[in-house]
Amino acid sequence: MNASKRKQNSSTMVAVDTLRDLIFTGDLPAGSDHLETELAEALSLSRTPVREALLVLEAQGLVEIRPRKGVRIKPISPEDMGEIYDILTELESLAAGTAATRDLSVGDLAALEQTINEMDRALSIGDLAAWAKADDTFHTELVRLGGNSRVTTIVAMMSDQVRRARLATLDLRPAPLQSNADHRAVLTAIRSGDAKTARRTHHAHRTAAKTVMIQLIKAYNLKTL
Amino acid sequence: MNASKRKQNSSTMVAVDTLRDLIFTGDLPAGSDHLETELAEALSLSRTPVREALLVLEAQGLVEIRPRKGVRIKPISPEDMGEIYDILTELESLAAGTAATRDLSVGDLAALEQTINEMDRALSIGDLAAWAKADDTFHTELVRLGGNSRVTTIVAMMSDQVRRARLATLDLRPAPLQSNADHRAVLTAIRSGDAKTARRTHHAHRTAAKTVMIQLIKAYNLKTL
DNA sequence: TCGCGCATTAATGTATACATTAATGCGGCT
DNA sequence: AGCCGCATTAATGTATACATTAATGCGCGA
Numbered sequence: 001m002n003a004s005k006r007k008q009n010s011s012t013m014v015a016v017d018t019l020r021d022l023i024f025t026g027d028l029p030a031g032s033d034h035l036e037t038e039l040a041e042a043l044s045l046s047r048t049p050v051r052e053a054l055l056v057l058e059a060q061g062l063v064e065i066r067p068r069k070g071v072r073i074k075p076i077s078p079e080d081m082g083e084i085y086d087i088l089t090e091l092e093s094l095a096a097g098t099a100a101t102r103d104l105s106v107g108d109l110a111a112l113e114q115t116i117n118e119m120d121r122a123l124s125i126g127d128l129a130a131w132a133k134a135d136d137t138f139h140t141e142l143v144r145l146g147g148n149s150r151v152t153t154i155v156a157m158m159s160d161q162v163r164r165a166r167l168a169t170l171d172l173r174p175a176p177l178q179s180n181a182d183h184r185a186v187l188t189a190i191r192s193g194d195a196k197t198a199r200r201t202h203h204a205h206r207t208a209a210k211t212v213m214i215q216l217i218k219a220y221n222l223k224t225l
Numbered sequence: 226m227n228a229s230k231r232k233q234n235s236s237t238m239v240a241v242d243t244l245r246d247l248i249f250t251g252d253l254p255a256g257s258d259h260l261e262t263e264l265a266e267a268l269s270l271s272r273t274p275v276r277e278a279l280l281v282l283e284a285q286g287l288v289e290i291r292p293r294k295g296v297r298i299k300p301i302s303p304e305d306m307g308e309i310y311d312i313l314t315e316l317e318s319l320a321a322g323t324a325a326t327r328d329l330s331v332g333d334l335a336a337l338e339q340t341i342n343e344m345d346r347a348l349s350i351g352d353l354a355a356w357a358k359a360d361d362t363f364h365t366e367l368v369r370l371g372g373n374s375r376v377t378t379i380v381a382m383m384s385d386q387v388r389r390a391r392l393a394t395l396d397l398r399p400a401p402l403q404s405n406a407d408h409r410a411v412l413t414a415i416r417s418g419d420a421k422t423a424r425r426t427h428h429a430h431r432t433a434a435k436t437v438m439i440q441l442i443k444a445y446n447l448k449t450l
Numbered sequence: 451t452c453g454c455g456c457a458t459t460a461a462t463g464t465a466t467a468c469a470t471t472a473a474t475g476c477g478g479c480t
Numbered sequence: 481a482g483c484c485g486c487a488t489t490a491a492t493g494t495a496t497a498c499a500t501t502a503a504t505g506c507g508c509g510a
Contacts (some may be wrong), residue, residue, distance in 0.1 A: 008462065035491070046465045047492090048273075055277055059284030061375075068472060068491055083373045086323075090315040098311075148308045150286075154379060235493065260461070271495045276462090293461055293502060 011045050015053035018043055021074055023062055024163055030225060033070030049165030061161050075224035076165045077215045084158045085210035091155050092139060095146025100190040104145055109191060112141050116183045124178070128170050135176075137181060142202075145190075165225035168205060169216055178208070236270050241279035243268055248287055248298055249388055255367075255450060258295030286386050300449035301390045303442045309383045310435035314428060316380050317364060320371025322424030325415040326345035329370055334416060337366050341408045348405070353395050363408060367427075370415070394441055403433070 021026045040050040054071055057063045064072045076084075115138040122130035136159070143155045182205035189198035202223070216222075249380045263305070265275040279296055282288045289297045301309075340363040347355035361384070368380045407430035414423035441447075 012463080037491080048464055048466090051281055051492090052277065053462095055280050056284060059281060067493085083375045086319060086373060087316070087375055087379070090319050091312070094311060094315050148311060150308045150312055150383070154312070158375070185507090238492080262461080272462090272496055273496090277493095292463085295461090 011049035012052040012056075015043055015045060016056050019053055019057060020062065020160070024160075026164065028073050030073050030075040030164060033066075033072050035070050039071070044176070060157050074161070076162060077224055078214065078222070081162060081165060081213060081217065081225075082210070084162050085206065085213065087158050088139075088155060089206035089210065091151045092143055092206060093199045093203040095143040095148065095151055095155075096186055096190065096202040097195040097196065098147060099142065099145040100193050100195040100198040102145070102147055104190070108145055109187070112138065112145070112187055112190075115141060115221050116180060116187065119180050119183070131176070132167065132170055135179070142186070157167075164225075169213070169220075169222075169224055172216055172220060173212065179205070182208075236274035237281075240268055240270060240274050241281050242277055244282060245287065245385075248282075249385075251389065253298050255298050255300040255389060258291075258297050260295050264296070285382050299386070300381040301387060302449055303439065303447070306390065306438060306442065306450075307385050307435070308386060310431065310438065312383050313364075313380060314435065316376045317368055317431060318424045320368040320373065320376055320380075321411055321415065321427040322420040323372060324367065324370040325418050325420040325423040327370070327372055333366075333370055334379070334412070337363065337370065337412055337415075340366060341405060341412065344408070345403050348400065348402070350412035357392065357395055358406070367411070390442040393450055394438070394445075394447075397441055397445060398437065404430070407433075430445065 019028070028034065036047050036050055036054070037053075040047045043050060054063060054065060058065050062074060064074050066072055115134050118134040119131050119138065122128070122134055139159070140156070143152050146152075182201065185201045186198055186205065189195075189201055244253070250258070253259065261275055261279070264279075268275060279288060279290055284292050287299060289299050291297055313397045340359050343359040344356050344363065347359055355363050364384070365377075367383070368377050371377075407426065410426045411423055411430065414420075414426055
C-alpha cells in the first residue's frame, strides 16, 4: 500500500508520498480541510516543501487548493466515479489491445497470469483485501504491457482517485466471481495476439465493473467517498 | 494563443501561463535547458513562484525538472506522438459517443458546426493557421460536449504536448481535405443521437490523423519537435 | 603523464521572514 | 435594532537567506 513517486529523497517528494498515504489510509479523510501550517507541522517540515507537494497532489486530482479555506482532500462523487470508470475503460482497453500486438516476454505474461491466480486464491478463502490488491496489480500490469507510458500514468492517477472508494465499498459488493473469468479471457486473447478480442473483452469487463459500482452507490445512497 | 489556467492572479499562475506561452511560441525551444534563476529573472519574479509553476508544468508534461541540469523543455519524439495520438483517439471518441447520447442545446451544436464551417473557409483560402485554430476548437468543443470533465482536462494536456509539433508540421502536411468530411459525419451522428457511429467515425478520423502525422515524421526524418 | 580525490562553487532544496489578502467581528452610524 | 464599513488577524503568497548537494577542475601523488 505504499506510495509511488520515489523520484528523489527531497522533502517535497517525501511530503507527496506521505500525504498520499495519509489520504489513502483515511488519516486525512475525504472532504476534510487542512491548513498548510498544520500539514507542515504534522510532517515536521517547513511550509515550502508541503506547498510544493500539495501542488503536485492537486495536479494528480487528489486535493483541491482553496486559498484561505484550507486544502481539501477531494471526495469522490458518483459522477466522478462515472467519469473515472469511463476513462479507465477506454485506456485500459487500448492497452489490452496493443499488448496483444507486441511480443511480450513469457515472464511478463506469466506475471499477469500469476495475479489472476492470486485473485482466485484470495476469493476462495474470502480475503477481499488480497483480492483487491491482486486486481489492482493485474490492471496496473496490463496497462504497463500496453507500452504507452502516458496511459500508464493517467490510469494510475485515475485509479488513485477512486482507490479509497473502491476499498470502502469492498465488502458491500457481490463477490467478483465473473471478474476473473474476464481476466483470463483477456490474457488468453493477448497470448494469442488477438488485439480486437483483448480490447473488446476488457472493455466489457470494465463496463460491467462500472455498472456494479454505480448500482452500489445508488443502493447505499453514497454521496461522497 | 493565450493560456488556460486563470485560476487566480497569483504570481505562480502568472508564471505558469507565461511559461506555457513561451514554450508554445518557441521562445523556450524544445530541448533547451533553463535554470530556475534565469527564468525567475526573465519573469521578474523570485524563484519561489517559478519553482511552483515548473512543478505544475512538469505535471502537465511540458517540462522536465532535472536537478542541477536545468529545467528541460520537453521535446516530442515520434514515439511520444504515437502515444499521445492513441490517447486522443480513445478519449475523444468516448466523448463523441457520449455527446451523442446527451441532449445538447442547439447552441452547442451550432457552435460545433460553426467551427467546421470556419475550417472550410480557412481551407478554401489556404489559411492553414486559421484552419489549425478552428480544428483545435472543434476538438476541444467536441470533448467538452462529451461532458466528462476529466476527459476534457486530459485531452487538453495531451493536445498541449503536441501543439508545437502540430504547428511546426502544418505546412508540410497534405491539405486536410478529408478531415472536414469526417467532422461533419461526426456532427451528424451526434445530432441524430447515434452514439456508435459518432464514436466509430471519430475514432477512424483520429486514427487517420495519426497515420498522416507518423508518415510525415518518417518522411522528413524528424526526431524531436 | 595519468588518474584519483578533495576543494570549490554553482545550482537546487529548505526554512524563514515579510507582504498581501480575504474572512471576521466590532463599533458606529442611521 | 439592523447594517455598513473598517480594523484586526489569520492564512496564504512571495522573497530571501541559508543548507545541501553534485558537478567541476585543480593539484598531488603514483
